Amino acid sequence: MRNETIYQDIVQDQRIVFAYTMAVAEKRISAGGRRRRMIV
Numbered sequence: 001m002r003n004e005t006i007y008q009d010i011v012q013d014q015r016i017v018f019a020y021t022m023a024v025a026e027k028r029i030s031a032g033g034r035r036r037r038m039i040v
Helices: none
Strands: 004-013 014-026 027-037
Touching: none
Parallel strands: none
Antiparallel strands: 004 014, 014 027
């Protein structure tokens, strides 16, 4: 199993934006992206 994550935008105390793919035996089984708001 392989997971690759790319962090596209990080703003301290505000947000993290990332995209990811997950694969098993070189076959992609999942992909997506998220934006997370930081709660301080």
